[in-house]
Each structure stands twice: as structure tokens, then as C-alpha cells.
Amino acid sequence: MTFSDDMSGIPTSLPSHLIGEWNTVIHGVMSHSASTGPALNAVLMQAPDFALGQAIRGLSCLLLGRVEMVAVAREAYAAARKGAPATQREMAFVYALGDWLQGRPSGAAARLQILLNANPRDALMMKMIHAIHFIMGRSNEMRASVEGVMDAWDDHPLRGYLLGCHAFTLEETGEYKRAETVGREGVTLAPDDAWGLHAVAHVFDMTGRAQQGLQFLDGREGAWAHCNNFRYHVWWHRALMHLDLGEYDAALALYDADIRAEKTDDYRDISNAASLLSRLELDGIDVGDRWEELSELSESRAQDGCLAFADLHYMLALCGGARDAAAAGLIARMQSAKTSLNEADRIISHPGVQVAQGLQAFANGEYTTAWRHLQAGQSDLQSVGGSHAQRDVFDRVTIEAALRGGQLDAAEAMLRDRMDRRGGYSDGYGAARLSLIDAARAQAV
Template sequence: MTQDIFGQTVTLAPGGSLESWNATQMAFLAHSAATPTHLAETLTTAPDFALGHAVKAMFYLLLGRRELVATAQDALTQAKSALTTSSVTRREQRYVQALDIWMQGHPKAALDIFADILRQHPDDALAMKLDHALRFMLGDSTGMRRMIETVMPAYGTDHAARGYLLGCHAFTLEETGEYAAAQAAGRAGLELCPDDAWGLHAVAHVHDMTADAKGGLQWLTGREAAWAHCNNFRYHVWWHKALMHLDLGQIGHVLDLYDTEIRREKTDDYRDISNATSLLSRLELEGVNVGDRWEELAEFSAKRTEDGCLIFADLHYLLALVGDHRDQAIRDLMGRLHRDAARAATDIEKTMANPGLSAAAGLEAFGEGRYGQAFLALARARKTMQQAGGSHAQRDVFERLTIDAGIRAGFLDEAEGILADRTARRDGCLDGYALTRQGLIEDGRDAARVVARMPAE
């Protein structure tokens, strides 16, 4: 046994396997595309490393793909086998236990085990980041912040992951409405770890939530190296830049970023699909003709109708199917959602029921022009949409669709109320979307007054 880069005892001998394990952890913190390469090197040189197999499985689960569940199960089996053939620490055992219960469909219970690990080892940056990632997927922003602030005292100036911790703290501060503090933490983290794409993107979120698109573009421009090394997360940072151009009405820049960066690689990763579908939806709400861009997204999404790993992913697959009018695939996905919701045996299946069913029904109705039904369904889902996971910025596409459905259906007071609540969460700042919708609501009221004054026939 020896100690890793964060001072945690691991069942690895000094040398190559420890070096590659340290590289794995640092790459994971930075969202680096090299993460799986380093982990593969670790397990090649240390095939009985239980923690390595457990983390490999967790990485697969975080990808949210049904076909990778079996691969994750194989890694869990290897991790359990390694526990019986070598002496491991209690901390490493707890990782395997967290994975086991996560694999059974109970990620919230896995978080309880991560919390236990962090109580014993608050400076364990790997556990911190995994806990952070899983809470993000479950929409637990208050839990994310609480966890980060609990372990923060253990991260002194000499801790190798202090910059990444500050980046995570910045994101939790932003998601809980502390915008000035979030910006300060994100900037401080990036100074310590210049490749901290997560912290850089947390500051981009602040600019989004405070309607400062110009400031956001200034923040991102020239810092491309901070996310160039990333896995597909780099497409998400480009997505943020596209949102800023959209808010400024610079549609040409948005479409160019979509084609050259956001969909540079035509992947079917749910995170890439969510970037693309939510951006196209926003564009169409602004009256932009997006051409045939829905088609390739719908082709991928039609093959994911039976996935069911995350409601966040399913709803974005549905956006693609609705955007390209794939009626049979829409029916297939809706049918599977109903089956999962009826079972509701796992944490994920419960989100299929709530907010999943109402949100999906609303998206389907919106695509068919049934705006009254779309508004009622989306407004119902809105009450628990946080549980779908993701960030405020990512879920905002559903907020916009709800408001637009309300305006188109004539529910002007209700749409105005939701718009006001959206603005309040954004520190009272009005972005381009809010200003435009306020105008549409007033236009709708003016039209209603004209109709009311017309003489009856």
C-alpha cells in the first residue's frame, strides 16, 4: 500500500500503476479526454486494484447509456473479486459498496456512502468529484453545495485538487443563487488549475443567470485552452457561448457554433444531444428556421427510445423526435416512459413518473400545436423539474417552452407569473428572452382588449 496524490491510502505499489492512478484522478477532475486512457493503464499494471474497477464502472454509469450498464456490471464483478484476493482499505471497500447499491438503481443511497467516505476522508478529491457529479445528475444542488462546504476546510493551499474544489464550489454557489460568490470562486479556482473547465463554465453560468451575455463572451474568449483538452464537455462550453450569442440576437454566430463546434462530432452521447436539441428548440422559439439539423439528432434519438437511464436524457431525445416529427418513435418513447413510471422501483424510474410523464406529454403536445394542453402539462412538471437533473441553464429550455405554450394558448397571466419567477431566480435580471416575452404578453392583452371592444354580431 502507498498514498496517492491526495494523501489517500491505496492498495497500489509505488511506481507506474500509482502514477497512472494519480493521472486518472487529476484528469477526471479536469474533465480530460485522457481519463479513460490513464485508468486503462492503471488496471493493466494493477489488474487486482478494486478501487480502479469500481471507478471504471462509475464512469460508465455517469455516461447514462443502457448498453453500458452490462460493462459497468462486469467492472463491479471484478471489483468484488479483487476484494477477496487482496487486502484493501475500508475506504476502498466503501467505494465498491456505493457502486453496488448504485447499480441496483439507488444512486441516492450511494450518495449516503459517499457522504460517509467524505466524513472519514474529507480531503478525498475523487469521492468529492464523484459525489458532485452524481448529485448534479439527480438535481440536488443544495446537497452539492452542502457537501463541498463541509469538506472545504480539508483543502489547504497545498492540496493538489484545491482549484478543482473551488470550481465545484463555484458551480454550487451559482446553482443556489449566490452569483457574486460563484464568480469569485470560479476565477480563483482557475488561477490554481488553469485546465479547470468546470470552474470556468460555472462562471459562464453566472453570466447566463445575470443576463450578461456580453460579459460572458468576454470571459470565455481567449480562454479556450481551459476546455480544449476536455472530453465531450468541451461541446457544452461551446454551447454556453452559443447561448450568449443567442441572447444578443446574433443568430449567424449561433448557427456557426452549432455546426463547427457543438455538433463537430455527430455523437449520440446524451449530453451532446441535450446541447444540440435544447439549442435548436431555443432557436425555433425565436422564429429561426434551423433547416434539416433536427434530422441527424432524431436518427440517434429514435434508437434510444428504450434507454431509460435518465429522464433528463429521455426528454432531450424527445425534443429531437418532436423536432423531426418522428411519430412512431415518439409513441415508443412515451410508451416506455409509462412502463417505467408504473414500475417506479428505482430512483430513476420514480423521476420517469414525476416529472417525466407530465414533461413528456407537454413536449409532445407542443410539437403538435396543442398549446393549451402543452402548457398545462409542462406547468405541472415544472414543480418538480429540478429532479430531472442538470443545471438551471439546461432546464431553462423547458421553462421557455412552458412560457411560450402559455402565451400561444392565451394563458397570459399564468405565463407572466412563470416569467416573473424565472426572472426572480436570475437575480431580477431580464435577458433577451424575458424582454421579448413581456412584449408578447402585452401584445396579447392588447389584442384581447380590441376583441372585447368589438360589437357583437
């Protein structure tokens, strides 16, 4: 069989007349384009036995964290297994999908990494490994994977997107100055790389430079306008910058016009919304009736049980919307995961359950209980996945539980630790809470 090379120069078992369309899929995956799904479907309509295409379809379904998409992923896996003869590299994607369907996403990433080591210019493989490690909170592995292929990408047509991924891993592992430099270079090479641009936004968040962050994003909206729902996440970053500056009206305006422009029940969209509303309320801002639609959608997804990250943001929304019965039901479902061998279930069981119980207790005004549960999950919180910026909402609730429970020393210790994890940088939130602690101590003298 004759194999045609894709845009990474990797042999692909597609008829040569479809390579252009397949390259559109690869570019769409790299740039988080809204056109990626339709482009993939167009390829599979013409070549339903294309094993790699079916595998990417299945892996993409699992990344959505929706229980109904698991069945679709299984269908894609079956189609891929029955597909036309494929390369060893393509079958690695197929078997990686099988690993994940068996509850071992880390096995999927490890399998793909072996092939990436042999084919370091494989953009699709690099990005998929990056995505899997991201949802599992494995920043060191994410960075090692990207850095392992850097030398092979000097003349790669997609080099800008690799730099965007590298910038994000640098930021997540605490190298903020280098992350900003690499991210800016990547965006210059690939102006539509929303992931790389958002990596730079993360740097501004972690280093407490909200005003500079807004200046950086201003005028670059085209970098994320073409995106799938990832565009809402970039708007979320912009809202966080306004929040840090105390510009609450601006943050809420972005929430209404952009972050919740579409009232989807995608867990990533719900996480953007719920975490922003939670931050606003912790700062004493009335968010009106915005919790209502969010909590209703979260209640409908609360029994999915796909990812701890999703569950904890559903819990934020359920608590915000005062849906006590649904919140209790979510915790009960999370507790049932403790006997599972599935990797996602183990993380749901710990630290997921402890954090969810802490969020519920906090919403009920039981601050000492909230502190105890939240602290129990704190050391393993990164395993729920997402980024430092996304998980920070749980740090803030934990700190607030200590403050409201009168545990000033514990709250200060957490704030100092939070600052250390940010390279010694302080943001508006941290500075304001340390001032509150100083004032409370002075009043007690």
C-alpha cells in the same frame, strides 16, 4: 500490505510504481480530460484486481446514461468485489457502485459522503459525490458536500478544482456574485478546469450578462480544449450567449463547427444540440435540416430508460425531427417505469412523463394540452437533473405554450417566477416575452 498515498494523500492499494499513473487518472477526472479513460484502462491492464480502479470504471459507466454500459458496470463491480485486499475507503467506492446498480444513486452518494467526512481531502470522492448529486438535480446536497471539506483543502494540490465545484454549487443555489468570485479564483489556480470555468459561464447566463460572458470566455479556449465531450458543452454555453444577444448566425455557426463537431449519440451531446435548436426555433429561427441526424440518433437511444434528463432531450429531438411514432414509443416506455422502485425510474415516471407529453403536444400545436402537462411536471422539474441553464429550455417551452394558447397571465407569472429564481435579473429571452405580453394586452384594449 503496504499502501501508497495518492496525490490527495490518501492511502491506495496500488503498487508504488503505479501511483503516478493513478494520479493521472485522478487529475483527469477533476479536469474532465479526454485522456482519463485511456489512463484508467492502462492502470487496470497492469493491476486488474485494483478494486478502486474497477469501481471508478463502473461508476463512470453509469454516469454515461447508456443502457449497454450497465452491463459493463456490472462486470466492473464483479471484478472489484474479487479484487485484491483494499482499504475501507476503496471498498466504499465498490459498495457505492453496488448501490447504484441496485437503483439507488442517492444511497451511493450517501455512502461516499460518510467516508468523505472522515477523509475530507479525498479529491476523487468529492468529485464523484458532486457528479451523482448533479445528475439527480440535488443542488443543496451538492453544495453541502463541497462546503463540508473546504477547510481541509487550503494546501491541497487540486484546490482549484474544488473551488470550481464550489462555484457551480453557489450558482445553482442562487449566490451569483459569490459564485463568480470563487469560480474566477479557481480557474486562476487550475487553468485547465473546464468545470469551474463553465460555472462562471453559468453565472453570466443566470444574470443576463451575455456580452460579458463572451468576453470572459474569449481567449480561454485552452481551458476546455483538452476535455472529453464536456468541451462541446462549454461551446454550447458560448452559443447561448450569442442567442441571448440575438446573434443567431453566430449560434448556428458554433453548433456546426463545435457543438456537433462529432455526431455522437451521447445523451449529453444530444442535450446540448436539441436544447439549442429548440431555443432557436422558439425565437422563430429556421434551423434547416439539423434535426434529422439528431432525431435519428435519439430514436436509436429512446428505449434506454436510464435518465429522465436524457429521455426529455431525446423527446425534443424526436419532436424536432417529426418522428411521431418514435416519440409515442418513448412516452409509452417512460410510462412503464411507474411501477419500478429504481430511483431513476421514479423520476422518469414523474415528472418525466408529464414533461414528455407536454413537449409532444407542443410540437403538435396543442398548446392548451401542452401547458397542462408541462405545468404538471414543473414543480418537480429539478429532479430530472442537470443545471438551471439546461432545464431552462423546458421552462421556455412551457411559457411559449401559455403564450400561444392565449394564457397571458399564466405566461407572465412564469416569466416573473423565472426572473425571481435568477435573483431578479432579466435576460434577452425574458425581456422579449414580457414585451410581447404588453403588446398583446395593448392590442386587446
